[in-house]
Amino acid sequence: MLHRKLTKIMAVALIFAGCLHLFGCGQKEPVTLGFVGGLTGKVSDLGGPARNGMLFAVEEANKADGINGQPIQTLIRDDRQDPETAKKVVAELLAKNVDAIIGPVTSSMAVQVAPMAEQAQTVMMGVTVTTNDLSNKDDHFFRVLAATAVHAGEVAEFLFNERSVRTFSAIYDLNNKAYSQGWITDFEQRMTELGGSAVTILSFSSGNQEALIPVAEQLVSGDPDIVIFVTNAVDAALLAKLIRSKSDDVMLGTSEWAGTERLIELGGRFVEGAFVPQYLDRESKDPDYQRFREGFIKRFNHEPGFPGLTAYNATRVIIDRLKNKSASQSLKDALLAQGTFPAIQGSVQFDEFGDAESKTYVTQIINSQFVVQTD
Incomplete structure (x- = not known):
């Protein structure tokens, strides 16, 4: 009797071990x-x-x-x-x-x-x-x-055609240079083709907030129609506050990178009215x-x-x-x-290179909400 019980226990143990090895009885490898x-x-x-x-x-x-x-x-x-x-x-x-x-x-x-x-x-x-x-x-x-060439160009077209922007200043983050430098280059190219021009373009490395303090004066000098931030949301919120300490009138804008909830959370009233392109329609x-x-x-x-x-x-x-x-x-x-x-x-x-197309939704921050300005 004892021998039979031990045999059964060993058989169950072997089955259990096999199940574990196979990621569970009847379950396929993940x-x-x-x-x-x-x-x-x-x-x-x-x-x-x-x-x-x-x-x-x-x-x-x-x-x-x-x-x-x-x-x-x-x-x-x-x-x-x-x-x-x-x-x-x-x-x-x-x-x-x-x-x-x-x-x-x-x-x-x-x-x-x-x-x-x-x-x-x-x-x-x-x-x-x-x-x-x-x-x-x-x-x-x-x-x-889609690549930045598409999105930045569409933002330039919107600002030029729908908000009569003719001159701009911009600042971009070198810590994400592969994106930020390309974005501002594409934006400037399209704006120039339309008849606009850059007043000042600056760069910085995110992580040194004190370095941003003196740039506000440079960005608003020359009286640009808009100041563009090609930065993360944290730095964009700080830059908006600094710019507003120098000018209440200049328009503010960002690239898509800053277009998260954190921008509004940290920027508060300083980012009200800013134009923020998005990769989605939040109001859909x-x-x-x-x-x-x-x-x-x-x-x-x-x-x-x-x-x-x-x-x-x-x-x-x-x-x-x-x-x-x-x-x-x-x-x-x-x-x-x-x-x-x-x-x-x-x-x-996808095209033959695995690159895709996508739409740009330009929003404006109104009452602490991203409100779509284009279809």
Whole structure:
């Protein structure tokens, strides 16, 4: 009798051990998606919502049977908006053989780590990365937003045609030079083509707030129609306060980078009236967007903003191709072969280089809200 009981116990133990080895009886080995982005510091208003947008898409997919029965697991890494840290954490993700990487969230980090993804032949889907430096390359870097040349040009056209801006001054952050310098160059080029001109263009390195104090006088000298900040939201809020201490009349504007809730939270009355381009229409009544926004807020207790939405769309694109590609296809080939994917607020359409098109929504801060000024 004792022998039979021991035999049964051993048999159960062997079955249990086998289940653990196979990730659970009847459960397939998981698919792994990595995330890299700035989760601390001045760009956390991009990285935090982007991470949550990715997680929201993954959680939805897992509730719907994952990738053909394979659960999706995530590995989250903080690049701290530091090149060496970004390289380190991306190397960690690649060493774990992730199926794809969502991120980074800034152009300066993307230009550092995109070559690593290319060498590993692993798809990297940039979230809010729009640098021209990664355009028109046959590599494994994809993105769901258009390059800065598109967005900056559209902002210039709006300000020139709809707000009669003819002269501008600007300041851009060298810590995200791959994005900021390209944005202001594209903005100036389009403004000049339209008949406008730059009064003053300055640069600085984020992290030294005292260095910003004397630039306010320089930015308003020459009486420009508008002062543009190509910075993160924290620095844009401080610059707005400094500019308003010198002038109540000059218009203020930013690039898309500053267009998060943090800008209004920190800028308060000093950013009232500022023109802030966005990658999404926050006022959209589209049922899919409303469903996404309400679900996101319920899950994470904050607005998704453009980082949350773009990361959600980017992750859904990756999940779609992992689910539907043929066994012989690489993920890169499957993405390019499909080309167009449904997304919240429009479709994602990749060209032959994995670059996408996206729309610019120029907003104005009115009563502490981003109010869309164009369709």
